[in-house]
Amino acid sequence: MLPIMSLLKLEDVHVHVEQKEVVKGVNLKVERGEVHVLLGPNGSGKSTLLRAIMGLPGYGVTRGKILFEGRDLDSLKPYERARLGIALMHQNPKPISVKLQQVIEELCKRYGAPQDLVQKLGVNGLMDRELFKGFSGGEIKRVELALTILQKPKLAMLDEPDSGVDLGNLRLVGDAINSLANEGASILLVTHTGVIADYLNKVDFTHVIVDGRIVASGELNEMLNLIREKGYQAFMRWTS
């Protein structure tokens, strides 16, 4: 009998960016259908970790392993990882000189998703625009989340879906993440404020990352309370 593989397993993952070690030995398991929240201060390596899992150029794993459904991702290009079912909602995507409509059509074709899957995120009015060009903060987040959803991912990595989003839109974004989880996708969600947490139906695990290391894991409210009371410094003693 085959052992049951974790959807995502990180084993002592180290990532260098521009010759500087940014992720310093992360271990993490994400099972099917689980929602994980990754909390950490600015610059702690949250985005770097997600980018390394996606395999973006410049974010090479220098030690350790990333396994997806038991398969080592090391030799796979980003597009191959995407096709295995990994999607990254970029934190701050820059303008892409293609109309949104075109990108959505191509994604729907590739992943067989119906376009109205993202109806609720209210992206229709932006279809004829150049992707992300001149978009407001909230529009960027809604559109980037919509594109992530259209990939019908097994693992959705969401990099700060809540930053720069006003209250009304937070509800939309939260609902969209909830339906994604309902469909069975696993979620690895990065936030440095934790505001999105109030809108999520469930969070299975919360991890705190400081200076490139996961320094604590546990229940969401417990972690948030600790951070709110004592700040991320509370975890600093674990590092160095």
Place this chain on the structure above:
Amino acid sequence: MSLAEELARGGAIFYVQRNYEIVRQVIAKSLIEKGVVLEPLSSAVKKGWVDKLLWTVLPAREIEPKGAFVYIPPYVKVQAPVSFCFTVDKGSQSVHNVLVIGEGSEVTVTSVCSSAGDGKEHKGYTEVFLGKRAKLDYVMVHSWAKDTRVEAELGVIVDSEAVMNELYVSLRSPYELRGNARFILRKKASLSASTIYLATLGRALLETGVTIESENSSAEVTSRVVAAKGSIVRQPILLEAKAPNTKGHVECKGLQLSHDSVIETIPSLRSAHGGAQLTHEAAIGKISEEELAYLTSKGFTEDEAVTLLVRGFLELGIKGLPESLKPQITSILDLLARAATG
């Protein structure tokens, strides 16, 4: 030619010329009843007033009047497009077309020029007289065999309060092309002229000249040039205003897909009257690594991502065309993007 047929499908007027032979010449009966005329220019010039129009917008050439003549009387709305198709597959072909669109009329024209086989040379000269308050959407599509030499000129008079949207698309570049489009704008006239040129070989000179002669007129000139495989594209654009309260903008962008290609863009503005507001922006670049990385992270291979970016680059250069032409433009863009990266 499937593209030509697609563009011509359901057309109100259909004119096909192969070398010097008129292969088809069709005009809807309802249009004839409204006084619309389609005939060979050679017979149209027997009317004195037509003869007087020849070579009044373009510099005169010593060629036979072999081409099409279309006349649309005032206040006629032609719903379906007027389609022209010129092919050269043997020796050389010279074409002279004249379009006269009456006051307050509206029409869409698509014109496809192509070469095949032993077509060595195509020379096409089209003169358009757009009457007061008339509206013309004009799409010109080129597709050339590599051994053809091409000279293509378009001259348009946009009379008072008339509106012209022009799009020139080149699907396959020949070894040598000289294109020249010139527009003269009268009072309160409006022009949007777009060029989409995909160069996969040869050298091309794409000249555009817009003269705003009278007040309250506006012009927008947009171009997108994609150069690959050792091609050379030179593109001088002159926007000239001779009257107050006029507005003009030139936007040209070049995208280089290979190291051995050359793009030279020369936008120039000339104002011969205070009170004109003229601007230009020009940029030449390559495919952005950052955009590529973003798209490949969404599951597109590098080739697919480049195709998408080329398509987007071209599409964002098309302005002001009617919804009705959208399906055709979409298939043209798909074709272009594949050809650029194929």
